[in-house]
Amino acid sequence: MNLLLLEDGDFVAADRALLRGRRLKHLHEVHRAAVGDSLRVGRLDGLMGSGQLLRLDANEAELSVELDQRAPDKLPLTLLLALPRPKMLRRVLQTVSAMGVPRLVLLNSYRVEKSFWQTPFLEPAAIREQLILGLEQARDTVLPEIIIEKRFKPFVEDRLPALAAGSLGLIGHPGAYPACPRAVDRAVTLAIGPEGGWIPYEVDKLQEAGLQPVQLGERILRVETAVTALLARLF
Amino acid sequence: MNLLLLEDGDFVAADRALLRGRRLKHLHEVHRAAVGDSLRVGRLDGLMGSGQLLRLDANEAELSVELDQRAPDKLPLTLLLALPRPKMLRRVLQTVSAMGVPRLVLLNSYRVEKSFWQTPFLEPAAIREQLILGLEQARDTVLPEIIIEKRFKPFVEDRLPALAAGSLGLIGHPGAYPACPRAVDRAVTLAIGPEGGWIPYEVDKLQEAGLQPVQLGERILRVETAVTALLARLF
Numbered sequence: 001m002n003l004l005l006l007e008d009g010d011f012v013a014a015d016r017a018l019l020r021g022r023r024l025k026h027l028h029e030v031h032r033a034a035v036g037d038s039l040r041v042g043r044l045d046g047l048m049g050s051g052q053l054l055r056l057d058a059n060e061a062e063l064s065v066e067l068d069q070r071a072p073d074k075l076p077l078t079l080l081l082a083l084p085r086p087k088m089l090r091r092v093l094q095t096v097s098a099m100g101v102p103r104l105v106l107l108n109s110y111r112v113e114k115s116f117w118q119t120p121f122l123e124p125a126a127i128r129e130q131l132i133l134g135l136e137q138a139r140d141t142v143l144p145e146i147i148i149e150k151r152f153k154p155f156v157e158d159r160l161p162a163l164a165a166g167s168l169g170l171i172g173h174p175g176a177y178p179a180c181p182r183a184v185d186r187a188v189t190l191a192i193g194p195e196g197g198w199i200p201y202e203v204d205k206l207q208e209a210g211l212q213p214v215q216l217g218e219r220i221l222r223v224e225t226a227v228t229a230l231l232a233r234l235f
Numbered sequence: 236m237n238l239l240l241l242e243d244g245d246f247v248a249a250d251r252a253l254l255r256g257r258r259l260k261h262l263h264e265v266h267r268a269a270v271g272d273s274l275r276v277g278r279l280d281g282l283m284g285s286g287q288l289l290r291l292d293a294n295e296a297e298l299s300v301e302l303d304q305r306a307p308d309k310l311p312l313t314l315l316l317a318l319p320r321p322k323m324l325r326r327v328l329q330t331v332s333a334m335g336v337p338r339l340v341l342l343n344s345y346r347v348e349k350s351f352w353q354t355p356f357l358e359p360a361a362i363r364e365q366l367i368l369g370l371e372q373a374r375d376t377v378l379p380e381i382i383i384e385k386r387f388k389p390f391v392e393d394r395l396p397a398l399a400a401g402s403l404g405l406i407g408h409p410g411a412y413p414a415c416p417r418a419v420d421r422a423v424t425l426a427i428g429p430e431g432g433w434i435p436y437e438v439d440k441l442q443e444a445g446l447q448p449v450q451l452g453e454r455i456l457r458v459e460t461a462v463t464a465l466l467a468r469l470f
Binding site for chain 1: 237329330374418454457463464465468
């Protein structure tokens with residue numbers, strides 16, 4: 001936790017917040033914080049700044065808060081991801097949030113196992129929990145938008161063309177394709193497939209929607225690694 | 236497992252291998268393989284190619300193997316990493332192996348908790364297990380070299396200058412430093428700090444050894460994410 005993220009409900013006055021639960025535990029056990037300490041804080045969907053610990057005991061912490069810095073910019077990106085397996089999903093949500101992706105579409109694909117859609121990690125509260133861990137890691141305050149699309153074809157045919165309009169549309173896909181471009185200076189729509197990759201029909205449909213396949217080399221990377229590697233290369 | 240990795244002990248003839256244990260279980264449960272199937276195989280520290288399943292039962296599998304492709308190139312890189320916490324260490328070893336890092340130095344740092352050096356995940360067999368998972372993921376056959384350095388100062392003063400000689404020496408470090416270069420066409424020595432970063436003394440010592448700090452932006456990334464992002468940007 002490199003940023004203590006405060007939510008509206010934590011504030012008892014404009015410049016005063018009370019903490020309990022997970023963040024209080026973290027203050028005690030990881031920060032080993034003491035009264036008087038100054039901590040880096042942010043307000044969810046708001047500014048960042050510093051907080052001074054006025055009071056700290058086993059039950060709660062009281063902070064005096066001064067917020068004056070903007071959160072870091074997001075990437076100019078819409079990321080389409082075939083729904084990963086549940087354990088990977090949690091890590092990917094943290095990574096996406098930490099790296100500054102503003103909008104993530106979790107999409108079905110032929111190679112997504114049907115059971116993956118049943119995971120409790122897809123419930124809004126569970127998604128939000130992972131996104132917040134990513135924000136706390138990276139020092140950001142703004143939650144990404146998560147869109148869940150359980151049907152590939154209607155999404156890619158009916159909604160993707162508008163979503164991708166005006167952006168550079170890319171499909172991260174192993175094979176004899178051009179190398180993924182570097183340091184692009186425009187908005188990108190990037191689709192990353194499941195373990196085993198998109199099937200040819202899906203690549204065709206994504207191409208019809210305006211996206212072009214690009215590759216990162218011979219090595220097959222795990223989804224989380226591929227997301228990070230493609231974003232680091234593109235931006 | 237995108238590559239079935241065979242070791243010398245698996246071969247019963249030059250073109251014939253027997254499998255048991257973890258890989259046999261994977262063939263049954265994940266690949267749902269059947270006699271006659273052709274699988275992508277590789278020989279540890281050797282070539283890659285295909286294997287045909289001649290026989291498969293609950294106890295073992297017999298493969299006819301033809302190896303004729305070289306493993307993918309490694310990156311021209313020596314990676315120095317402050318020892319991560321044990322759970323992260325395992326994932327980082329897989330990532331390093333999958334991304335084609337040929338040599339990893341696990342190094343002490345002021346901010347590495349002493350207890351991290353006690354983890355069983357640092358035992359050679361445990362390290363090897365994670366590296367092999369990375370090779371199987373990425374389709375590579377060549378294990379990276381892992382060097383363990385429990386003392387920062389003697390390593391950085393006495394051995395690092397020779398190790399880094401002739402390469403572009405970089406320290407991935409948040410702060411007011413130049414941006415990490417992109418698409419370099421030479422050998423690199425890259426040092427990545429612990430959670431919380433290298434302390435100023437350590438940055439000074441790494442600089443004396445010929446490494447220069449570079450940054451990836453305002454966001455603080457987890458070690459695993461930082462490794463992937465820096466490598467994707469550099470190569």
